[in-house]
Amino acid sequence: MKELQHLNKYFYKYKWQLILGLIITLVAKVFAVLVPRFIGNISNVIEQRINGGFSSDSTYYDALLTNILLVIGVALLSALFTFFMRQTIIVVSRHIEYDLKNEVFRQYQNLSLNFYKKNRTGDLMNRISEDVSKVRMYAGPAYMYSVSTFGMFLVAIPYMIYLSPTLTLYTIIPLPVLSFAIYKLSKAIHKRSTVVQQYLSKLNTFTQESFSGISVIKSYGLEAQTNTGFTTLANDSKEKNINLVKVQAFFFPLMVLLIGVSNILVIYIGGRMLINGTIENFGILVQFLLYVNMLTWPVAVIGWVTSMIQQAEASQKRINEFLVEEPEIKNLNEAPSKITGAIAFKNVSFVYDDTGIEALKNISFKVSPNETLAIIGKTGSGKSTLLELIGRLYDVTSGVLTIDGTDIRQLNLNSLRKSIGYVPQDAFLFSESIKENIKFGKAEATDKEVMQAAKNASVHKNIVGFSNGYDTVLGERGITLSGGQKQRVSIARAIIQDPKILLFDDCLSAVDTETEEAILSNLYDISKDKTTIIVSHRVSSAKNADQIIVLEDGKIQQQGSHSELINKDGYYKELYEKQLSEKEI
Numbered sequence: 001m002k003e004l005q006h007l008n009k010y011f012y013k014y015k016w017q018l019i020l021g022l023i024i025t026l027v028a029k030v031f032a033v034l035v036p037r038f039i040g041n042i043s044n045v046i047e048q049r050i051n052g053g054f055s056s057d058s059t060y061y062d063a064l065l066t067n068i069l070l071v072i073g074v075a076l077l078s079a080l081f082t083f084f085m086r087q088t089i090i091v092v093s094r095h096i097e098y099d100l101k102n103e104v105f106r107q108y109q110n111l112s113l114n115f116y117k118k119n120r121t122g123d124l125m126n127r128i129s130e131d132v133s134k135v136r137m138y139a140g141p142a143y144m145y146s147v148s149t150f151g152m153f154l155v156a157i158p159y160m161i162y163l164s165p166t167l168t169l170y171t172i173i174p175l176p177v178l179s180f181a182i183y184k185l186s187k188a189i190h191k192r193s194t195v196v197q198q199y200l201s202k203l204n205t206f207t208q209e210s211f212s213g214i215s216v217i218k219s220y221g222l223e224a225q226t227n228t229g230f231t232t233l234a235n236d237s238k239e240k241n242i243n244l245v246k247v248q249a250f251f252f253p254l255m256v257l258l259i260g261v262s263n264i265l266v267i268y269i270g271g272r273m274l275i276n277g278t279i280e281n282f283g284i285l286v287q288f289l290l291y292v293n294m295l296t297w298p299v300a301v302i303g304w305v306t307s308m309i310q311q312a313e314a315s316q317k318r319i320n321e322f323l324v325e326e327p328e329i330k331n332l333n334e335a336p337s338k339i340t341g342a343i344a345f346k347n348v349s350f351v352y353d354d355t356g357i358e359a360l361k362n363i364s365f366k367v368s369p370n371e372t373l374a375i376i377g378k379t380g381s382g383k384s385t386l387l388e389l390i391g392r393l394y395d396v397t398s399g400v401l402t403i404d405g406t407d408i409r410q411l412n413l414n415s416l417r418k419s420i421g422y423v424p425q426d427a428f429l430f431s432e433s434i435k436e437n438i439k440f441g442k443a444e445a446t447d448k449e450v451m452q453a454a455k456n457a458s459v460h461k462n463i464v465g466f467s468n469g470y471d472t473v474l475g476e477r478g479i480t481l482s483g484g485q486k487q488r489v490s491i492a493r494a495i496i497q498d499p500k501i502l503l504f505d506d507c508l509s510a511v512d513t514e515t516e517e518a519i520l521s522n523l524y525d526i527s528k529d530k531t532t533i534i535v536s537h538r539v540s541s542a543k544n545a546d547q548i549i550v551l552e553d554g555k556i557q558q559q560g561s562h563s564e565l566i567n568k569d570g571y572y573k574e575l576y577e578k579q580l581s582e583k584e585i
């Protein structure tokens with residue numbers, strides 16, 4: 001139960017509702033326990049009538065009717081309070097589920113990029129959905145059934161003892177056996193259903209990948225192979241489901257068997273006691289029979305609840321593992337920072353701790369506000385890593401990275417990120433309208449601003465060409481747009497917020513040179529008072545920059561302006577000549 005202590009704060013938050021639920025449950029049980037008592041009275045009235053105990057028919061019918069009405073009345077009241085019991089306790093468990101989901105999601109949002117690399121998306125999804133649902137079972141049904149069982153015992157057992165201590169003893173003897181059997185069965189069911197869940201996830205992943213990669217499957221003619229893969233997995237999944245059904249099938253027969261045994265015991269022992277006069281009347285026997293059936297479900301529930309709590313404990317453990325995780329990138333300054341945008345790297349090195357790759361080695365350079373820096377380099381030379389350090393997606397391993405002369409770690413993280421417009425290499429667009437995607441950079445932007453940003457990113461003409469214009473909804477990952485269009489919508493999203501620092505990570509690679517030139521010329525105008533860093537493989541994107549850095553294997557190989565670099569032997573000159581000749585061709 002150690003892990004589940006995490007939920008105590010929520011139990012405290014909803015304490016009044018839970019206490020109310022407890023009281024309502026007890027009241028419901030009091031009424032439930034009264035039902036057998038009045039039914040017992042009815043059988044006594046009938047017995048009395050058979051033995052000629054009533055002076056007239058009307059007194060007999062009066063007594064009968066009174067007890068029938070009492071049975072209906074208390075049964076209705078018990079049902080009403082049972083309804084209120086669910087309305088309070090189960091509703092609270094839904095609130096707790098909602099709160100916990102939000103807590104986990106907020107934590108996910110706080111955690112750094114490295115966390116997402118270490119953990120699989122499926123696992124993250126499972127913990128926020130499956131695991132939270134299992135924990136809800138503890139906060140809701142487990143609590144409700146425990147309280148209800150406790151209430152039932154608290155009210156029924158003393159009354160049964162009052163009627164007949166011996167018969168009470170025989171009635172409750174088989175109950176622990178039932179509880180234990182259900183507990184064992186629930187554990188077996190849980191074990192097998194976990195396997196079923198695992199197979200379901202495998203099947204989901206396989207299906208999802210088959211849909212996402214459908215173009216590859218079709219172009220390589222892999223349909224038959226994919227079908228076989230699916231059939232094999234589906235078959236395994238079916239087998240596991242059948243295994244589960246086999247155990248589940250025992251549940252109700254087992255209950256019926258044990259209830260039957262208890263009934264026979266009560267009839268046998270109670271019958272003998274009635275005959276030898278140890279119990280006074282037939283009504284007591286009837287009441288006991290009803291109590292046996294009434295107590296069986298709560299007792300079976302003890303076993304079920306125990307297994308439910310164990311599952312919740314295991315799930316909460318998995319949730320807690322993520323909740324205690326500290327974000328690697330911490331905000332060390334609560335006060336907002338004013339950022340102008342002077343960036344300086346001083347002997348910065350960076351190692352990816354999971355792979356041990358030293359992506360940047362002893363990098364030093366400066367860019368002033370209103371300057372443009374271009375970074376050129378072969379694939380894997382560390383260009384994207386450098387931009388990610390400026391956005392503090394990672395912290396430098398050694399050296400210092402300053403903005404406006406302050407170590408980036410001492411700046412308010414929110415101010416820093418708000419002052420950066422970052423266009424990543426792989427532009428991700430959400431499944432929303434184009435307008436919403438652009439406004440993601442500035443929620444309060446007007447339609448005019450959205451349009452202006454799209455014009456500056458040279459994508460306005462494409463957008464108005466769609467029948468729904470800016471309201472065109474993008475499919476999953478923006479698949480309705482071409483690569484170049486996606487890149488440009490992503491640029492519009494970055495520039496609309498008018499940030500102090502603009503970081504473009506090879507985001508013009510999918511556009512033709514003409515469009516590239518148009519965008520660069522627009523950027524030239526809008527980035528006059530900004531610090532701009534453009535990562536590219538093309539000299540055409542770099543040539544107008546105030547300074548150019550050539551990276552190779554994480555180190556700065558060349559540094560200077562376009563005119564300086566084309567006159568020096570090295571990678572830049574080679575690239576320039578190669579791309580110039582390609583253009584001529």
Ligand SMILES: Nc1ncnc2c1ncn2[C@@H]1O[C@H](COP(=O)(O)OP(=O)(O)OP(=O)(O)O)[C@@H](O)[C@H]1O
Nearest residue numbers: 352355357359377378379380381382383384385386
């Ligand atoms: N998330 C990561 N975890 C571990 N290693 C990484 C990660 N990202 C990049 N690397 C490694 O760091 C090195 C630099 O990668 P980076 O993406 O910065 O290069 P790049 O110059 O931007 O390449 P490209 O032009 O292909 O985008 C590479 O060796 C790469 O394998």
